[in-house]
Structures are given as structure tokens and as C-alpha cells.
Amino acid sequence: MAEGITRRSEDFAQWYNDVVRRAELADYAPVRGCMAIRPYGYALWENIQRSLDRRFKETGHRNAYFPMFIPYSFIQKEAEHVEGFSPQLAVVTHGGGKKLEEPLVVRPTSEAIIGHFYSKWINSYRDLPLLINQWCNVVRWEMRPRLFLRTTEFLWQEGHTAHATAEEAEEEARRILDIYAEFAEREMAIPVIKGRKSESEKFPGALVSYTIEGMMGDRRALQMGTSHNLGQNFAKAFDIKYLDRENRLQYCWTTSWGVSTRLIGALIMVHGDDNGLILPPRLAPIQVIVVPIYKEEERTKVMEAVERVKGLLGDRVRWEVDDRDEYTAGWKFNEWELRGVPLRIEVGPRDVEAEQATLARRDVPGKEGKWAVPLEGLGEAVEQALGEIQEALFKRALAFREEHTHRPTTWEEFVEAVEDGFALIPWCGDAACEERIQEETKATNRCIPLEQEALPSGARCVHCGKPAVEWALFARAY
Amino acid sequence: MAEGITRRSEDFAQWYNDVVRRAELADYAPVRGCMAIRPYGYALWENIQRSLDRRFKETGHRNAYFPMFIPYSFIQKEAEHVEGFSPQLAVVTHGGGKKLEEPLVVRPTSEAIIGHFYSKWINSYRDLPLLINQWCNVVRWEMRPRLFLRTTEFLWQEGHTAHATAEEAEEEARRILDIYAEFAEREMAIPVIKGRKSESEKFPGALVSYTIEGMMGDRRALQMGTSHNLGQNFAKAFDIKYLDRENRLQYCWTTSWGVSTRLIGALIMVHGDDNGLILPPRLAPIQVIVVPIYKEEERTKVMEAVERVKGLLGDRVRWEVDDRDEYTAGWKFNEWELRGVPLRIEVGPRDVEAEQATLARRDVPGKEGKWAVPLEGLGEAVEQALGEIQEALFKRALAFREEHTHRPTTWEEFVEAVEDGFALIPWCGDAACEERIQEETKATNRCIPLEQEALPSGARCVHCGKPAVEWALFARAY
Numbered sequence: 001m002a003e004g005i006t007r008r009s010e011d012f013a014q015w016y017n018d019v020v021r022r023a024e025l026a027d028y029a030p031v032r033g034c035m036a037i038r039p040y041g042y043a044l045w046e047n048i049q050r051s052l053d054r055r056f057k058e059t060g061h062r063n064a065y066f067p068m069f070i071p072y073s074f075i076q077k078e079a080e081h082v083e084g085f086s087p088q089l090a091v092v093t094h095g096g097g098k099k100l101e102e103p104l105v106v107r108p109t110s111e112a113i114i115g116h117f118y119s120k121w122i123n124s125y126r127d128l129p130l131l132i133n134q135w136c137n138v139v140r141w142e143m144r145p146r147l148f149l150r151t152t153e154f155l156w157q158e159g160h161t162a163h164a165t166a167e168e169a170e171e172e173a174r175r176i177l178d179i180y181a182e183f184a185e186r187e188m189a190i191p192v193i194k195g196r197k198s199e200s201e202k203f204p205g206a207l208v209s210y211t212i213e214g215m216m217g218d219r220r221a222l223q224m225g226t227s228h229n230l231g232q233n234f235a236k237a238f239d240i241k242y243l244d245r246e247n248r249l250q251y252c253w254t255t256s257w258g259v260s261t262r263l264i265g266a267l268i269m270v271h272g273d274d275n276g277l278i279l280p281p282r283l284a285p286i287q288v289i290v291v292p293i294y295k296e297e298e299r300t301k302v303m304e305a306v307e308r309v310k311g312l313l314g315d316r317v318r319w320e321v322d323d324r325d326e327y328t329a330g331w332k333f334n335e336w337e338l339r340g341v342p343l344r345i346e347v348g349p350r351d352v353e354a355e356q357a358t359l360a361r362r363d364v365p366g367k368e369g370k371w372a373v374p375l376e377g378l379g380e381a382v383e384q385a386l387g388e389i390q391e392a393l394f395k396r397a398l399a400f401r402e403e404h405t406h407r408p409t410t411w412e413e414f415v416e417a418v419e420d421g422f423a424l425i426p427w428c429g430d431a432a433c434e435e436r437i438q439e440e441t442k443a444t445n446r447c448i449p450l451e452q453e454a455l456p457s458g459a460r461c462v463h464c465g466k467p468a469v470e471w472a473l474f475a476r477a478y
Numbered sequence: 479m480a481e482g483i484t485r486r487s488e489d490f491a492q493w494y495n496d497v498v499r500r501a502e503l504a505d506y507a508p509v510r511g512c513m514a515i516r517p518y519g520y521a522l523w524e525n526i527q528r529s530l531d532r533r534f535k536e537t538g539h540r541n542a543y544f545p546m547f548i549p550y551s552f553i554q555k556e557a558e559h560v561e562g563f564s565p566q567l568a569v570v571t572h573g574g575g576k577k578l579e580e581p582l583v584v585r586p587t588s589e590a591i592i593g594h595f596y597s598k599w600i601n602s603y604r605d606l607p608l609l610i611n612q613w614c615n616v617v618r619w620e621m622r623p624r625l626f627l628r629t630t631e632f633l634w635q636e637g638h639t640a641h642a643t644a645e646e647a648e649e650e651a652r653r654i655l656d657i658y659a660e661f662a663e664r665e666m667a668i669p670v671i672k673g674r675k676s677e678s679e680k681f682p683g684a685l686v687s688y689t690i691e692g693m694m695g696d697r698r699a700l701q702m703g704t705s706h707n708l709g710q711n712f713a714k715a716f717d718i719k720y721l722d723r724e725n726r727l728q729y730c731w732t733t734s735w736g737v738s739t740r741l742i743g744a745l746i747m748v749h750g751d752d753n754g755l756i757l758p759p760r761l762a763p764i765q766v767i768v769v770p771i772y773k774e775e776e777r778t779k780v781m782e783a784v785e786r787v788k789g790l791l792g793d794r795v796r797w798e799v800d801d802r803d804e805y806t807a808g809w810k811f812n813e814w815e816l817r818g819v820p821l822r823i824e825v826g827p828r829d830v831e832a833e834q835a836t837l838a839r840r841d842v843p844g845k846e847g848k849w850a851v852p853l854e855g856l857g858e859a860v861e862q863a864l865g866e867i868q869e870a871l872f873k874r875a876l877a878f879r880e881e882h883t884h885r886p887t888t889w890e891e892f893v894e895a896v897e898d899g900f901a902l903i904p905w906c907g908d909a910a911c912e913e914r915i916q917e918e919t920k921a922t923n924r925c926i927p928l929e930q931e932a933l934p935s936g937a938r939c940v941h942c943g944k945p946a947v948e949w950a951l952f953a954r955a956y
Contacts, residue, residue, distance in 0.1 A: 027595060029545040030552070031582060036595050039540035039610060046541060062517035063524065067507040068615055068631055069568075074508070090547075091572040092584065095630075096619030097565050104509060106570065106584075117505060117514050126804070132517060137546055137615065141574030152573075153546055326604070 002275045002338050009274075012218040013146075019268055020147045023277050023339050033145035033152030037261065040339065041148075043285035044264055045155065049135060051187050051283070052157065052259070055179050061131040061159060066113050068136070069104040074112040078237040081111065084204025088140040090152075106139040111205065111230070111256055114160045115238030122252060124243045125164055129172070133159040148265035149222075149478050156260035162240060162252040166231070169253035170208075173229040176257045177210040180225040188263065189280040189393040190214045190270050191401055192224060193473060195447025200431050203256075207231030213446045213473065215401040216269035219421040221446045221475040224266055227257035265478075270397050271363075277340025278362050280393050281386040288319040288382060289336040293329045293348035305352045305375075309345060312378040317386060319345075337362060342389045343382065363389055363396075414462050414474075418443035422475045426468030428461035437463050443474045480753045480816050487752075490696040491624075497746055498625045501755050501817050511623040511630030515739065518817065519626075521763035522742055523633065527613060529665050529761070530635065530737070533657050539609040539637060544591050546614070547582040552590040556715040559589065562682025566618040568630075584617040589683065589708070589734055592638045593716030600730060602721045603642055607650070611637040626743035627700075627956050634738035640718060640730040644709070647731035648686075651707040654735045655688040658703035666741065667758040667871035668692045668748050669879055670702060671951060673925025678909050681734075685709035691924045691951065693879040694747035697899040699924045699953040702744055705735035743956075748875050749841075755818025756840050758871050759864040766797040766860060767814040771807045771826035783830045783853075787823060790856040795864060797823075815840060820867045821860065841867055841874075892940050892952075896921035900953045904946030906939035915941050921952040 004022050006014040020026050025041030028034075037045065053063070069092065076082045085108045092104040107113065114132075122130060135157045142152045159176060163169040177194055184192045192212035202209035206228040214224050234240070235251040244250050271278040281287050290309055294302040306321060313319045322332050329346075336344060346358040357378055361369035373381040404421025408414040417423035418441050427433075427448075434445050448470050459468040482500050484492040498504050503519030506512075515523065531541070547570060554560045563586045570582040585591065592610075600608060613635045620630045637654060641647040655672055662670045670690035680687035684706040692702050712718070713729040722728050749756040759765050768787055772780040784799060791797045800810050807824075814822060824836040835856055839847035851859040882899025886892040895901035896919050905911075905926075912923050926948050937946040 027598070029547075029591070030549055030594060031545060031547045034545035034547055036545060036591075037543040038599075039542045042542045043540065045543075062521065064517045064520045065515040065523075065633060067509060067512035067514060068617075069507075069509045069512055071508055087575050089572075089574075090570050090582075092568050093571045094567075094569040094581075096567075096621065103572075104568075113507070116508060120505070121516075139546075143574065155543060 002334055005274065005276060005338070007274055008217065008272070015272075015274075016265075016269060017147065019272055019276050019338075025264065025268075026147045028147070031152070033142040035147055035151050035153075037155070040285060041264060044267065044279070044283060045261055047283045047285065048187075048263055049157075052179075052183055053135075055183065056133050056157075056159065059175065059179070061133045061161075063134060064132045065134055065136065066110050066117065068107050070107055070110075070113045072103050072105055074116060075105055077112065077115075078205045078234055080233075081205040081237075085109070085140070088142075090139045090141060107136075108138055108140045109256070109258075110134070110158055110160065111234050112238070115234045115240060115254075118160075118162050118252070118254075119239045119241070122162055122240055122242050125245055128162060128164045128242060128252070129168060130162045131159075131172075132161065133157055146265070146478075148261055148268070154261050156258050158256060158258040161255045162235070163254070164242065164244065164250070164252070166253050169231070169255050170229050173208070173210055173227045173255045173257065176227040176255070177212065180227065180257075180259060181212050184212055184214065184224055185394065187280065187282045188267060189282075189390055189397060190224070190266060191394065191398040193447065193449055194451070195449040195473060197226070197447055198429075198431070198434055198445040198472070200434060201445055203228045205230060205233050207233065211447050214266055214270065215397075215404065215422060215475075216266065216478070217272065218269070219404045221422065221477040222262070222266050222269070223446070223477065224263060225257070225259040228255060230254045230256060271393055272340070275334070275365075276338035278393065279340035279342060281342045281390045284340065284342055285318065286320050286339075286341050287317045287386055288313065288343045288345060289341045290319060290321040290345045290347065291329055291332050291336070292321070292323055293346055298349045301352055302347055302349060305347050305357075308375060309347060309357055309378065312375065313382065314379070316379050316383055343385055345382070359385055361385065361389055363392055408462060411462060415441055418474055418476060422446075422473055424449070424471055424473050425462040426455050426459035427470060427472035428464055428466040429469040430461075430464065430466065433461060433464045433466070437474060443476050446473045446475050446477060448472050480812055483752065483754060483816070485752055486695065486750070493750075493752075494747060495625065497750055497754050497816075503742065503746075504625045506625070509630070511620040513625055513629050513631075515633070518763060519742060522745065522757070522761060523739055525761045525763065526665075526741055527635075530657075530661055531613075533661065534611050534635075534637065537653065537657070539611045539639075541612060542610045543612055543614065544588050544595065546585050548585055548588075548591045550581050550583055552594060553583055555590065555593075556683045556712055558711075559683040559715075563587070563618070566620075568617045568619060585614075586616055586618045587734070587736075588612070588636055588638065589712050590716070593712050593718060593732075596638075596640050596730070596732075597717045597719070600640055600718055600720050603723055606640060606642045606720060606730065607646060608640040609637075610639065611635055624743070624956075626739055626746070632739050634736050636734060636736040639733045640713070641732070642720065642722065642728070642730070644731050647709070647733050648707050651686070651688055651705045651733045651735065654705040654733070655690065655703075658690050658705065658735075658737060662690055662692065662702055663872065665758065665760045666745060667760075667868055667875060668702070668744060669872065669876040671925065671927055672929070673927040673951060675704070675925055676909070676912055676923040676950070678912060679923055681706045683708060683711050685711065689925050692744055692748065693875075693882065693900060693953075694744065694956070695750065696747070697882045699900065699955040700740070700744050700747070701924070701955065702741060703735070703737040706733060708732045708734060749871055750818070753812070753843075754816030756871065757818035757820060759820045759868045762818065762820050763796065764798050764817075764819050765795045765864055766791065766821045766823060767819045768797060768799040768823045768825065769807055769810050769814070770799070770801055771824055776827045779830055780825055780827060783825050783835075786853060787825060787835055787856065790853065791860065792857070794857050794861055821863055823860070837863055839863065839867055841870055886940060889940060893919055896952055896954060900924075900951055902927070902949055902951050903940040904933050904937035905948060905950035906942055906944040907947040908939075908942065908944065911939060911942045911944070915952060921954050924951045924953050924955060926950050
């Protein structure tokens with residue numbers, strides 16, 4: 001157990017906070033609910049951005065930037081939208097020393113302001129599809145903030161697209177959901193369940209909301225990304241129209257989708273342990289930390305070997321050498337474990353003599369995760385080890401989720417199931433039933449999974465006993 | 479002259495607006511002074527970001543993100559700072575449906591909030607230097623907005639560093655100025671003058687402000703980037719202290735520095751012409767546009783050649799093919815000229831027969847800038863042409879600046895000089911004199927150039943006749 005970090009099994013929430021602070025990922029701001037993302041945390045975000053941005057561009061999306069200030073009247077144009085976001089708004093009433101004629105809202109999301117621009121930019125079918133994404137900050141007033149998971153200001157990307165047909169908009173919303181899921185599983189090493197949100201959980205103003213849901217280390221669910229088919233709701237509210245090939249004026253079909261800095265919270269909660277972070281190699285800012293070990297008289301020869309190690313690693317991986325003299329090797333081991341660096345290379349006098357280096361996996365503690373590698377093959381060995389760590393983290397997270405996912409058939413079993421993790425049940429689809437489940441157990445409808453097995457014949461809702469219409473996933477959630 | 483674009487010589491300001499709108503770089507927002515940066519404009523910003531970010535990281539800086547909302551009381555802690563920024567603030571008074579106890583300022587710049595965090599994060603000399611940058615949006619209420627040049631909300635990077643000694647802070651401020659200048663000249667093809675700001679023009683709260691100043695196409699100056707040595711002013715206001723090696727508590731020395739989306743305005747104003755944008759190849763989102771030319775019966779064979787051209791260009795350059803059937807080749811030429819693509823490749827039936835392609839430089843109109851290249855050597859020829867265009871743009875801008883930079887020795891000559899462009903004069907250094915020069919001519923002190931020739935012996939201020947202390951650059955400015 002690392003110094004200053006509460007045991008994960010003892011108090012998960014406190015463990016989470018301790019890790020975020022001690023690993024210097026983020027810090028609370030003087031304004032309640034806001035945070036500063038420190039360089040190590042931001043480097044994670046940059047890797048997330050780079051990786052997602054490439055996927056968006058490969059599928060034809062381009063980045064742009066829309067104004068942060070939205071006239072209050074714009075937010076009101078879509079009825080569900082204003083109802084959903086009103087309680088969370090930050091409002092600018094004064095600018096340049098004067099009271100403003102109309103108060104401005106700091107964007108909680110940008111459908112309204114982007115709808116305004118799309119109605120100007122889109123004229124004909126030739127302008128479609130319009131596929132735009134933006135990376136920016138948004139503000140949603142937060143009464144119970146948690147670093148990364150729920151903050152008043154956060155960073156995210158929001159994609160906004162306009163299409164000629166309902167089918168194309170639906171395809172887009174699903175394409176992005178697939179990108180999110182592939183990203184989560186391949187890069188973050190977090191298995192996710194793709195699903196549709198229930199009516200009461202969907203985005204205010206959407207026709208359908210899709211989601212990816214992950215299981216965190218405390219067995220609660222986290223919504224990790226959403227993709228919305230907005231139908232023509234926003235096109236009608238903001239007058240987004242195009243002339244089709246037959247010269248008829250038609251409303252567009254739009255989508256929106258986003259992931260946020262919340263994903264950093266997911267990385268921490270899924271992979272971390274009592275010693276701190278464990279970062280998946282593909283997103284780790286530092287993939288390999290090289291720690292020289294020596295007594296004073298051995299310094300020269302060890303540092304020569306370290307130079308050789310640097311050359312062997314080259315551009316293959318993201319590595320750093322911790323050659324600070326003011327700290328002991330043991331202290332450094334703890335420090336880099338806390339920061340979740342996936343692989344450590346130790347270079348000590350015995351390694352030098354044997355022309356080798358010692359590798360230690362962050363995800364496998366003790367001797368079991370430690371082995372010597374001849375220097376000549378170091379580059380390949382390191383790359384291979386990182387690949388294995390990435391895979392092992394995913395497998396472990398998947399096994400954990402499966403262990404804690406249940407299919408209760410009675411209400412008693414359901415109550416137990418959501419105490420332990422996820423409950424997948426035949427469900428009636430009724431919003432009132434959903435609300436009562438939440439009241440009684442604090443578990444919410446996370447999604448209706450896209451992968452649906454056939455329901456048992458005559459299946460009834462585990463809560464209310466009415467005929468079931470589909471499988472639904474319930475869990476306590478962040 | 480392109481359709482819908484005012485002649486540059488006729489009305490520079492209107493030409494600028496026309497180009498920004500017609501080239502789809504940006505659009506005014508419903509909130510006065512704000513803008514949307516459209517994908518083509520944002521792609522320029524992404525190239526600027528990538529290029530600068532690499533330079534910052536190579537010199538040891540790391541990115542982070544600080545909260546956008548700053549308690550009003552923080553802004554007041556540095557006396558000059560609050561005086562300088564107060565008239566430009568946007569103020570949030572309501573959040574989550576309630577009136578806030580203390581109003582929040584939307585960051586106009588982040589010295590105050592970052593000072594707060596640095597005072598927590600910095601404890602000992604081991605924590606120094608702390609070298610952090612952030613890419614973000616800022617808000618400064620703007621009464622006379624111009625797209626990219628002066629907008630209420632804009633995007634920028636702001637570096638904030640803390641050091642153990644005065645010398646290191648000064649070195650840092652100068653290092654960044656050099657990075658900005660090298661970036662402007664090498665990537666943007668814009669020659670700049672490095673200088674120190676006069677007392678009245680410096681950043682509110684700085685000890686010294688450095689600047690790079692460029693000459694725009696209408697011969698007015700544009701401040702393109704600034705780097706401030708803040709001395710201990712902010713360290714004292716925000717209590718940023720460290721324990722030195724002798725265990726004594728010392729105040730840090732800090733710097734801050736930034737460039738913004740204003741740089742896109744500079745690109746437009748320096749290089750553009752009556753036909754629209756001319757983008758320097760190193761920053762152009764599309765470096766090469768391939769336009770097939772054919773009558774219907776020639777289509778197949780021309781498009782086969784275009785396929786070959788695509789293969790020959792490969793990853794060497796950023797290219798696109800405009801194979802839209804609904805537009806004529808002539809329309810496409812105009813369109814891509816308007817958008818400033820540096821090089822066009824035409825592939826017509828005659829090119830196909832001769833196994834060649836025709837290249838046309840955006841910066842050299844007519845036949846002079848057009849030549850045929852054998853297909854086999856196309857890749858090399860294109861790379862070489864882009865290099866030549868980059869260099870030619872820089873040389874042209876430099877020659878233009880030199881042509882319009884004067885060294886008046888009398889007041890009459892000075893008045894004429896600032897009508898035409900830049901005036902470099904022996905100056906007394908007096909703020910009152912500076913103010914009167916501005917009142918009489920609208921020219922402001924742009925900077926005291928770092929490169930200082932010896933003053934003529936007995937040199938006197940061209941305005942007030944008092945003994946001159948140094949050369950200073952005056953011009954009308956944006």
C-alpha cells in the first residue's frame with residue numbers, strides 16, 4: 001500500500017481521490033466543482049484526444065470551433081432541451097462593465113448554437129452530410145463534484161452532424177458508438193456494453209441515445225460515451241433545411257455525440273490498485289520508466305549501461321530515465337507505481353555484468369512480474385511486454401465484469417445482484433417501473449443492450465411482473 | 479478578381495471580411511464579438527497548434543488545463559492586472575439556478591488562477607523550473623470586433639512558468655520570443671521585428687513585455703505574439719514561494735506568453751490578394767489541389783492519369799482531388815485560388831498524351847506561374863515547388879516591409895512615414911511624448927527593437943526634440 005493512499009477495499013471513493021491527488025492528475029479549484037488538470041493528467045487526455053481524433057478524421061469528420069456563449073433564448077427553442085439543461089446553467093449577465101440586454105449561457109453542450117450555424121451553412125443536398133467535431137470546455141453546474149467524474153467545467157469533444165435522410169443519421173449515430181466502443185476496449189482496455197438509453201435516461205431532445213457502459217472497480221456503472229440520433233427535433237427548432245435533388249425544401253436529420261475527461265476517471269477506477277494507478281500502455285504518457293540502481297562506486301558503469309538501454313529503446317516506446325540522485329531506488333519504484341507506468345526497467349550492477357536488464361510489470365506485483373532480458377533483445381522484449389500488459393488489463397477487467405454481472409429471475413435476486421454489480425433482466429420497458437426500481441435499490445437503467453438474446457418465452461419483468469419486452473441492464477452508477 | 483470579394487486596394491477591411499467569409503474560415507456569431515471558426519479555418523489553427531506545440535515540448539514545456547472561472551477577488555490581487563483587464567471582463571453571476579455569493583470572471587488570461595495553483599504546487603527548488611502551457615479559450619469583451627483579429631472569445635495558448643532566479647525568468651521570456659519569431663518566419667512566411675514593449679504598452683503586471691510585430695498588407699502593424707517577464711509581481715500577489723538549497727524561503731520569478739487565433743488574421747492580411755487567400759505551404763490544410771479537365775469522352779483516360787498522380791503524391795504532401803462533376807474546371811480554379819491552396823495540378827487530355835501534369839503556382843498568376851512536369855518526376859517537382867513558394871512568400875513579405883519602413887529625421891517626415899508604414903526613430907522614451915504622437919498621428923509605439931544600432935551622436939527624439947535614448951518603432955496598428 002502506497003503512502004497517503006487509502007486502501008481501495010476500505011473506501012473506494014477516498015482511494016480514488018487519494019490517487020488523483022497523489023499521482024498529480026488533477027487538483028480542486030477555488031471555485032466549487034471546478035478543477036485544474038495537471039500535466040500528467042493532461043498528457044493522458046492528449047493521448048485520448050490524439051487517438052480519437054484520428055478515428056474521427058478517418059471517418060470524414062473535420063474539427064471546428066463554435067462560440068461558448070449562447071443567447072438564453074436559443075436554449076429555449078427545443079422544449080426538452082431547455083427543461084433538461086436549465087438547472088445546470090452558468091449565466092453571464094455582465095460584459096465589458098455593463099449589464100447585458102440578454103443574459104448569455106455558457107455552453108452546457110452546443111446543439112443550440114451549432115443548430116443556428118447549420119441553418120446558415122446548409123442550403124442544398126450538396127452540403128450534406130456535414131460532419132463536424134469540436135474539442136472544447138463545457139459547463140454544467142454540479143452540486144456533488146468528483147474530480148474527472150462530475151465537474152462543473154469539463155473538457156470533451158462533441159460531434160454534430162447533419163444528414164439528408166433518417167437512415168444516414170441513424171447510421172452515423174451507430175458508427176460513432178462503434179468507434180467509442182472500439183476505442184474503449186482497444187486503447188483504454190475497458191470492456192463496454194453498447195446499448196440504447198431508456199426514455200427517461202436519454203439526452204434531452206434526442207430521438208434515441210446510444211451509450212457505452214463500463215463497470216468500475218467498485219462494481220458501479222459509468223456511462224463512458226453517448227451518441228444521439230436527434231431525428232428532426234433540432235432541425236425543426238433551428239430551421240436546418242436543405243434543397244433536395246428534386247428542389248424540394250426538407251428538414252435535415254442530425255446527430256450529436258461526445259466523450260469527456262470523465263474517461264480519465266474510468267481509467268483510474270477500472271485498472272488502479274492499492275499502490276495507485278495502472279495505466280494501459282497504449283494511453284500511458286510514460287510507458288517505460290528506467291531506474292538505475294547503484295552504490296556510489298558503481299555509478300559510472302551502471303549509467304553507461306543506461307545509455308545503452310536508451311539507445312535500444314529509441315523511438316519504439318515512450319520512456320523516461322529517473323536518474324535523480326536525491327531519491328533512493330525503492331522510493332522511485334513506489335513513485336512510478338503510484339503513477340501507473342506499465343513497465344519498469346531496472347539496471348543494477350548485476351544486470352550490467354550479465355549484459356541484461358530487469359523488467360517489472362506494474363500489473364503483476366512481486367517476483368512473478370519480474371524477469372531479466374538480455375540487452376541485445378531489449379527493444380523487442382519491451383514492446384512485447386507492453387502488448388501483453390495491454391491485453392492482460394483488458395482480460396482482467398472483462399473477467400471482473402463477468403464475475404459481477406448477474407441475471408436475477410426474482411426481485412430478491414435482483415436486489416442482491418445490484419448490490420454486487422450489474423443486473424441484466426427481462427424488463428417491461430415502463431418508465432414508472434424504472435423509477436420505482438431506482439427508488440427501491442438506487443439502481444438505474446443503464447441501457448437496453450444492443451446485443452439482445454431472445455427472451456425466455458412468457459418472460460415477465462423482474463420488478464413489476466408485467467410482460468417483458470426486452471433485456472435491460474440495471475446497476476448503481478456514477 | 480474573385481466574385482464577391484472587394485478589391486484589396488479599394489477597401490482593405492472589406493476585402494479582409496469578404497475573404498474570411500467566402501473562403502469559409504469563420505462566421506460571426508449571434509453574440510456580438512464572437513465567432514465560429516469553420517473547418518477550413520480551424521484546420522489552419524490545428525497546423526499552427528501542432529507546429530508550436532512541438533517547439534514548446536522540445537524546450538521542456540508540458541500542457542495542462544486550468545479552470546476558466548476565476549473568483550473576482552483573485553483578479554484584484556495584482557494591482558496593475560485588475561486595472562488593465564477590468565473593462566474587458568465577462569462576469570458570471572448565476573449558476574445552477576442561484577445567484578452566486580461571489581461573481582466569477584471568465585478568464586481573460588490566467589495569471590491569477592495559475593498563480594493560485596503554483597503557490598500550492600511549488601514547495602522547493604526541486605519543483606523548479608515549472609514550465610506549463612495551456613491551449614484554451616479566453617474572453618475579453620470587445621467593442622469593435624474583427625474576425626480573428628479582435629473577438630470577444632478567442633482561442634490561444636498561454637505559457638506560464640516559474641523559476642528560481644531573475645536570470646532564468648528573463649532567459650525563458652527571451653527563449654519563447656525566439657520560438658515565436660522563428661515560427662512566424664519559417665512556418666507563416668511572415669518576417670517579424672522582435673522588440674520590447676514601451677511602459678504604456680506592456681502587459682498589466684509585467685516587468686518587461688516582449689513582442690513580435692509584423693507588417694500587414696495595408697502596411698499597418700500587427701502584434702503577433704507576446705512574452706512577458708513578470709518578475710516577482712505575481713509571485714508576491716499569489717504567494718508563490720520555494721525553499722532554496724540553503725533552506726531559505728524565496729519568491730519565484732515567473733513568465734507568461736501567448737499567441738492566438740489572431741495569427742490566422744495575419745496569414746490572410748500578409749499574403750492574400752484580390753483573388754483571395756494565399757496560404758504558406760507549411761501551414762496550408764491542402765497544399766496541392768488536383769483538378770482533372772476533360773470533356774465527357776475523355777473522362778476515363780484523364781481519371782486514370784489522376785489515379786497515377788495520386789499514387790505519385792502519396793504521403794509526400796497534403797493533397798486533394800476535386801473531381802466533382804457539377805462544377806467546371808474554371809469554377810474550381812477560382813474556388814481553390816480563393817481558398818489559397820499554394821499549388822494546383824491540372825490533368826487534361828494533352829497532359830495525358832504527353833505523360834505530364836501541369837503545375838500552377840497560386841502566388842504567381844497567369845502563364846508565368848504555370849509549367850508542365852513529366853509524371854515520373856512529379857513527386858519531387860511538387861515538393862520543390864512548395865519549398866519555392868514558401869520562400870517566395872517570405873521574400874515578398876520582407877521586401878514589402880522594407881519598402882514601407884522609413885527612418886524619418888523630422889516630424890514632417892514622421893507623419894508621412896506612418897501614413898505609409900513603419901517609422902523607426904530615435905526616441906526619448908517618455909510616455910507623455912508617446913501619447914502625443916498617438917494623438918497627433920494615430921501611430922503607436924509598436925516596440926523598442928531588440929536589434930539596436932548605435933544612435934547618431936547627439937540624436938534627438940523626432941517628436942519632442944529631447945535627447946533620444948534608443949530606436950523605437952512606430953506605426954498604426956490593429
